[in-house]
Structures are given as structure tokens and as C-alpha cells.
Amino acid sequence: MRKRNIIILGLIFTLCFPGVIWAQKAKKAYELIQWNKPQPISQRIGGEKYVLPEGWKEATKGVTKIKVSNFGALEHDPATVQNAKRFEELTGIKVELLAWAEPPIVAKTISIFAAKSKAVDVLCYDHPTTYMQMVAGGWLHPVDAIWNDPGVWKLYAPPTKKGLTAPDGHIYGSIGQTKTMMLFYRPSIVSKPPATWVELQEIAKKVTTDKIWGFVYSAGGEMDIIYPLRDMIYSQGGRMVDLKKQRVMVNSPEGKNAWKMLADMVLVDKSAPTSVLEYSWMAASDMFAMGKAAMVMTHTVDANRFQDPKKAPAIQNDWAVAPPPKWDKTKPDAYHASYFDIDGYMINKYINDNQKAAAMLFLDFMRSYEASYRELIIEGNEAAVIAVYDHPDAKKVPALEGRKAAMSRAVLETFPPAGRALTDIIKEFFANVITKKMEAMEALEKCQKALDEYAVPE
Template structure:
């Protein structure tokens, strides 16, 4: 039965992601999880690339993992896996049964990976060892797996989307940051010209676009799934996606060349360099500064909402983003892996790591540090706590991300080439995405 569950769940994910010719590393640890001392044990850990480079991640993580070794006697063999490879590496491990002891997963993959039955459920015993469920931020904890089932991991990095704006450009133009989409179009137009655009958009990234499509759709009242059946072409979802693409096609505050921005860094660099006045992005002040932007010019406000929300529209302006840490069921060192999970979610380690990355701690008791009391960080905290929602926690969620993300990317490309983006054009693309998902099973 487990083989069948793995095959079924992986098939769902693979239909949304091409499996690369690489596999999980062999489990080099030994010994039963419930016996023996920790001395001499080695955990393998696949960390996601959170920093500006793989080397940057090693510089951030290695001192903390060495600290963990000093305290417990458990060594950690660290590998930082690029995002382009991470899901494929995880999938290869779930099918082979050979993978790391612990690993990071994107929280939007939680339910899809949970369905493989390849990860240790976070039960009450593990929760007690990490200080209990109530330590964690509610929205981040909600993005750890399907409702009604034990989580597939615990949050280690939390985040949300907000609107960055260049304080100097706004002040020079006598403008205030927008709170509605109409205001966004107005101030964006006033700040567009002379080689600068009102808003930068990672228009060639399906991953980035589907996050915004989810948010915009929910603002207009979309139910993206009816049970486990997709409703991508509902009138509400069509309206939300159309509003997103209209930032380029109708409002003309996004440079058409942004349709080619797919690396996850180009629009951020444009904003940092003054080529755009606004940017919808996760917390990244450190990256903006490293790209040459002055800290005093960085402003943050919540992403706008409709001035007159339609009936059924949600007061939401971000998906719950972040990274979870999981224990691989094939690990022979589950007890030691649980200790590492407890260490990584401790207030001390959460403070160090999230300060280094510019993300938000996933535990409430880490917020006493001054780094998480700044005006901009508090905006992100408030959004995450009050107006953010997890992506659908369904096994087919990764398919939603891929098929709808690609559909919106095609619409942005259409807008960049001057094609008309009306209701029918959007519905056609979303209907096609829905049919592909249904065909994938």
C-alpha cells in the first residue's frame, strides 16, 4: 500500500515538474532511532537555498550546525540544494527510499509530499520535544500539510508578500503609497517615465505569478478548488488574474520587458536600482541593500486590495510563504533528527537564522529581538498574522502552481507583445490549465 501511495502522489507532482536525472544521497547514518547514544552519529541535511548564494547559506548555517554538534555530539553533513533542483531531489528520494535524515521543503508542497508517506508525521511526542504547537505562528503552522492530518514538517522560515515602495521617489513626487488597485494604477502611472516604471514584476516566473494569482483571485471571491476539483476558470478567478495582468496591459505601469524576468532576482534588482518605484515581494530588505539601495529609501506597506470588494471577496493580500523542515521516514536516526528539528526551531536559532536571511521567525518567542521590531518587519508580521492564507493544502497543489503559473506567464507574455487581455482571453488560458490538470489525473 505504501508503494502505491508513493507512486500515486509522485505521479501527481511529476505531472507538474520534470524529474531531473539526480537522486537523493544514500543514508550514511546507522543505528536505530530509539537506541544508542548520540555521540558519533551523523545526520544528513538538505537545506534549501535561502541566501544570496549557496556559499552564503553555508556561511550562515555552518556555525549554527557546529553549535548543535557541540551541544549534542551529533554531527551534521550539510548540503545546500538550489531551488531549481530541490523538488526533483526530494521526489527521487521518496521513490528510492534513500534520502537525507532531515530536509527543507517549500511549505506549498506540504500536502503533495505528505501524500507520498515518505516523511515522519509530526505527532504529539515530537511536538512536545519542540515546545508545543502553540509556539508556532498560526498561519505558518497551517501550511504544514492537509487539514486533519499530523504535519509533514515544522516551519523554520516564515514570510509573506507586501508592497515595497521607494520612499524618496514617492516623497519627491508628493505621493502616498497605494492602498487600492485604482490608487496603484494612478501612482504607478505618475511614477512611470524617463526610463523608470511604476512597478517591477517577475513576469517570466510561473512560481511568482501563481502566488499573486492566488491572492488576486481570493480578493475577488475565487474558490480555486471545489473539494479536490479545480475551478480555475471561475468568473472570480478570471477577474483576479485579469486584474493582475492589467497592471501591464491596461495600467501600463509594468515594463513589457518584465515578461522575460524569470530568475527570481531581476525585478528586485530593478527596484533596488531605481528602475521601478514599487515591487510586490517577500521580505528582502537585506537583498535590496546588497543591491545598492539605501535603507532609508525602503518603505513597506500591505499589497493593495479592491476599493469595493465584491461579494464573497476575502480580505487577503498574501499567501503564507515559508520553509518547513521535515524528517525523512527512511532515516535511521529519527531521534537525533528530532533533536535537530528542536534546535532549528528554538528561539535562539530562529533569531540567528531569520536575521541573517531577512525572513520572519516561525516561533513567537523569537520576536523579542530588536531586528524583528522595525517598522517594515512589523508590516510583514501583521500581514502574515491577519491577511495571509496558505495555498490549498491538497495533494494536487503543486499541479495548481505549475499549470496556473504557466497560464498566467503566457498571459503576461501576450500582454507584453501587445495582445488584448480581456475576460475571454484570461478564461481561455485558465480553462486550458484546468483541462491539463484534469487530464493529469
Template sequence: MDTEQRQFLDDILSGMRSGRITRRTFLERATLLGLTSTSALSLLEACGGSASGANTLVWQSENDTSNTYGKLTEAFNTTVGKKNNIAVVWRQGPNSTDDLLTRYTTTLRARGTSIDILSLDVVYPAQFAANAWIQPLDKFWTPEERKNYLQSPLQACTYQGKLWAAPFRTDIGLLYYRSDLLSHPPKTWEELSNVARTLQPQTKYGFVWQGAQYEGLVCNFAEVLHSYGGAVLDTKDPTNIKVNDARGRAALSTMVNWVGTISPDAVITYQEQQSLDVFKSGDALFMRNWPFAIAISNDAKQSRIPRQFEIGALPAGDKEGTGHSTIGGWNLAINAFLPEERARAAWEFIKYMLSPEAQKIAALKATFTVTLASIYGDADVLKQHPEFARFKPILEQSQPRPVSPKYTAVSNAIQKHIFRALKHQVTPVEALANLETELNNIINPR
């Protein structure tokens, strides 16, 4: 919603309150802004007939095809919002995260306030904080209150000791395995490779994952790296580059050795959908993917293996280690350029989205892996989505991708050098040395 659209919204709300336009005219004009009838009605309900008017906020979300965000906005507007004289307009996000990022940067570079509440991909809070585009939330949300939420998503939203966004929902890498062919998941990558080689004749491939040169490769590499106890950047000092050490070399060598053995040569072209296509066709013993693949793989209309697989934690680097999923997810932040009153109103909405009520609605309606830890033991959620019981311990061991205000450049460098190793253009040793050099140039320029 740009500045002109925001002014148009304020005008029709003012007209509705003063009696200058009818309810029907308000709804007709609201749809011109792209509001759904549900959003417009909830906005109208929240504004009521008060002469003083409601504090109207715009929430720009990522793309939500389930309309869960519309339902949650409506629930807020008719309860907490109505009580506090706050009305939130939900703006559906574009299909592409890159398009959403462009929308944000265009608005915030101009110090615009046409968006009050921003949904941020998990990798962007540090970048937005470094640009002074979002407000720290520490004055609204105490450390004591945060203890009830998953810690890894909070870590991903923390930069220079401050919390810059509130994690609403997260995502985790999972290991899918054929339960009709083996009784339990492997505990280490070595065990996975050995089992895959033994049982591969019964499928077609042993293990499929995301090896193409894109953001998914960063997630896959980070998971293997973390499983060996390594890291791209030091979590306490993100200017300290750690990837080029024995743990990094062990992780990358493991991945390189999969290509053309337990994984198809074409795995270096695979993203999430290609991996899923192979697995649900019954052609792979193991798959690394996100939770969205559970429902599809269990749908007999789309899959040859419904109820013939299970999910588990990703393997560890060795028997003494622990597997770690990389987190995805979306977080709620407040525009840094808002006046104090609007910022506090924005926090009221975010606080509602973090509430047990809203988190439970999101889990039940959209199967979102939300961040309130108690949801994973909720009887209603477990009845409808029993897999949530298995998610909690995996989520508790999950880790974020490198937290950096220069994340886009960091990610591109990781993709480039890891991909070259997977293609056997360079050795793992050479790839990590080159990656270390490029990351130093990005993070610590002279």
C-alpha cells in the same frame, strides 16, 4: 550524501570512537565528504568518546550562503545533541532548487535513507506526502505547541488533515514604495494605479513586478487573486477548482491592464532581479518583491534610492478587502523510510530548529523571516532589524500557493495561461476558462 558516503561517514566515526584513527585523520576524511571543518568539529564534539556512539543523522538543506545552518548545526551538536547522543551532519544544498528536488526524488524513489532530515520548499510537502516519502509530524508536535507559530506556513505544510513538515522560515511578497514621493502606501490596487499614473512622470514607470513565465508569476497572480477574495483551488477541497469566477477575472484583468500603462511592456520578462534593478535605479514608484531587496535597495553602493523608500502590505482588491502576500520559505521534514529511533532523533533536531534560541539566531544572523511569532517582537531582533515589526502583520495575513500533490503540473498550467493573457494573446476570460479546463485534467483526470 549517497549510501556509500553515509557508510564512509559511519566508518570514520566508528574508527574515531574505537581509537583506530586519530582526530586529525578523522577531520581530513570528513572533508572528503564535503563537510566543513566547523561541521566536522561539531560532529566530533557531539559524538564524544562514547563507546556506544552517537545516532548520526544527515540534514540536507537548501543552499545557505550565510552559513547560518552550519552555526545552528554546531550549536545543536554541542548542546541538545550531545546530551541525547545525537550528531547531525549538515549537507549544503545546490544553488538550484530543481537540482535539490532531483536529489530527493532519486533517493526516496529507491526508499533510501542516506538523508534523514529534508529541507523542502514550501510548495512540496503535499507532493512528498502523497508519494509517502515523508512522515507526518502530528505524533511529535501537538496542535497546542503549534499555536506559537505563524499559521499560513503551517497551512502550507498540511495535507489531508495531517502536518507533513515543520516550517522553519518563511518569505513574503512586499510592496516597496518611494517614500520621498508619497507619504503612505496605497490600500487598493485601484489606488496604486491612480497614484502611479499621477506620479509616473517623476520616475519612469509606475509599478514593476514579476511577469515572466516562471514560478514568480504564480506568486504574483496568487497575491492579486487572494486580494479579491479568490483562490485557485478550494482550501477545504483541493479537487474543487475556483479560479474561473468573477474574482479571478477581476484579478487577471487588473494585471493585464498594468502592462504597457503603469508597468513597462517588458515587465512580462521580469523576474525578481530585473524588477529590483529598475526600482533601485530610481525608475519605478512601486515594486512588488521579497524582503531580500530591502538591504540591496538601501545600499548606496548598489542603489540610487537608499533610505528613500518604505515597505508595506500588498494592496487589497477593494476598500472592504485585505491584501495577502504569497508565502515562500523552507520546511523541515523526516524521511519516511527511517526506523523509529532515527525518526525520533531527527525530530529532536527539528524541535531545536523551532526553538526560540535557533529561531533568534536565524533572524539575527541571516535576516531569515522565521516562523516563531514571538521573534517579531524580540527587542534584540528589532534593534538590529527594525523592519521585522512591519513583517508580522503582513505574515499573519499571508496565504500559501495552491496546496496540491500535483503542484508542479498545477504551477506550470497557471504560468502558461496567465502569461498568455499578459501578452494579450487571449482575453482574461479565455485564459481562465482554459486554465480551469487544464487544471481539471490534472487534478481530476477521467
């Protein structure tokens, strides 16, 4: 009788409360991971050794491998390779890194999403130019859970949280590599580095000779004109992106100042060559390394290259670094800022739930102190986790303090969905100025009009 009553009560509970039982059965694999255990996320990933979250084994049951796309050849990314091996040691899950050529990487990524393919679990992306495009497509698995600790944001540069948060309030990306820029100069030519862009322009004019340019910058390849233009705008406290209208702005007061100075350096001062139209940021950096330029704004990681006698023989014992210039003396020191770039990771929403769990675990590890250590010490990239710069091993890193300061003040902006196409428009109109097909301000206004065609209408 008692047994029958228990059975009847069980049936009544099942009929009356089916949602409770269904909710327990329907819990997705990636929801089984307790990201804030055995420690809060900030402590778990912020120590020298990464600590796996509780529940990860059950969540990733059956997963033996994840596929992760990578920007370019793996021989150039030794830290990524070592971090992937370390992840496999920790979890038993193999990471197959897919070395994709950079030019078609965005189109290839979108093709995977458009096909709703499960071929790749984790995809790399360039944050400023493509994050919004991928978010807008609705192709990404949200990763809010791995960021669900207010203390975790303190590990990174100040703009990280705002940059990763999409318009819908969710987070769809995480950190792989980070970078920013500093001013490099030749002390034998420039005895005191300029603190402002106005000073830099004057010094560049004075030191230019028939053998050396005062300053070089990039305006030739994809995104290249954006580097100097953006940094000059930030140095005045301005920004390039109108988030409400999803519009790139170049004709702001700050943009006009920057556009004019870049053009004047070539056309009026003759302190920069017309061949800037052919330079990628790497080519501009090479000009400095070959001793053909007195100053260049380039990525902090180039300090590793400049100290190598084989890669930069012309400037050995004759190069130094300074913070990114602010615009002029009236601007606050906080405007000594360059851009902050994240080469990040995002998760394909079409893969299976246990694959999503493994992918989230990979993202969790790759943004950790341990992974950042390898990026800075082994490969010479910047450390996403700022505390890594204080590690004793970091003392060997060239220009350490300057790099740490540059990372702390860097500005992160997320371009609209058509980000890369918009930068090509800017490049085209700037080229019209340097080739004297248009006056500088005429070209700028026409450029802005073309950019507005891609924005939210009035």
C-alpha cells in the same frame, strides 16, 4: 519449591500475555522521546534558549551524523549553518548540510524516495508547491509527536497548523525558514502609499515616466506569476486552491479581477513593462533597487538589501514599506494579506529508527525561538516564532513592525501534487495575453480548462 513456582508463574505470564512483553521490546527509538518533558513543547521550544526533550539520548543512541538537504549554496544561508552547529553543540550529532542547486531539487528529492534510499535523512521542501506532492507519495515519516501540544501553534502565524496538516490528518513537515511580502515604494514619487490595489493601479499610471515604471511585478520564472496573482486574490478574500478537488483556480471572480488588472497595467495603462515576462521576483525587486520602479510587491527580507548602499544605491533614503494592499475600500482590513511561505523540512521514512529520532530532534530545534532568532537577526529572513520580533535585538531589523504585521496576516495555501507544473501552465497563458496572442479573459478560461485536467474529475 518457591523458586520453581516463580519460574512456572513467569512462564504462564509469558504464554498468556506475550503482547505486553513484545510491545515493550518493539518500542521504536523515536517513540522514546518525551516531547512534552521537562516542559510542554510550547515552553520548551518557545523560550530564548532551546531545551532538549527527555529521552533524546536513548532514542538517538549510535547516531553520529544526519544529512540534511538545503536550498542552494550555504554562503547564502548563514543562519542555517549556525543553527546546524548549535544543534551539534547541544546533541553531539553532526549535521551535514547538502547544498543542492534549486532547479533540480524536487526531482532529486523524489529520486531518493523512489529508490527507498537512506542517503539523506532530512529533506528541504517548498511548502506551497511541493508539500502535497511529497505527502501523496507516501515517502515521509509522520512527525505528529513534535506538534502534540495545543499551545505550540500560538508561537507561529495563524495558518501554520492548517497548512501543515495533511488530508489524512497527520503532519509530515516542519519549519525551516518563513517569508511573506510587503509593498515597497519611493516616497519621493509616491507621497502616500496605496491602501488598495485599485489605488495602486491609479497611482502607478500617474507616476510612470520614460525613466521610471509605476509598478513592476514578476511573471517570468518558475512560480513568479503566482506571486502577484495570488496576493491580489487574497486581497479580495479569495483563495487559489480547491482542496476537495485538488484544483488550482484562476477563473474565480477574484481571479478574473486580478488577471485583468495585471494585464491592464502592461497593455492599457502602460505603467508596467512588457518585460515582466522575463522577471523573476528577484529581478522585479532589482528594478526597484536600481531606481527604475516607483513601487513593487516583494519579499519582506528585501528590506535588508534595500538599505545597503552597495546593493541599492539609487534608492538610499528614498524607500519605505506599507502593508500588502487590500483590493478596494469595501474590503475589511484583514484582507491586507500576502502569501505565507514555509521552506520546511521533512523526514525520509526509509532511514533507520534511531536516525528518525535524530531527524525529529533536528526539526524540533529548527522551529524553535532560538533558531528563529538567528534567521531574523543574523540572516534577515523572517522569524517563524512571532515573539522574536519583540526581542530587543530585533529593533535593528529594517521595517520591523511592517514585517511583523505582514507575517501575522499572511495566508498559507498548499498547492496540489503537480503544483510546480501547474504554475508553468498559468505562466504560459499569461504570456499569451501580454504578447497579444490571446485576449485576457479568453486566455484565463483556457488556462482554467488546462488546470482542471490535473484535478480530481467530476
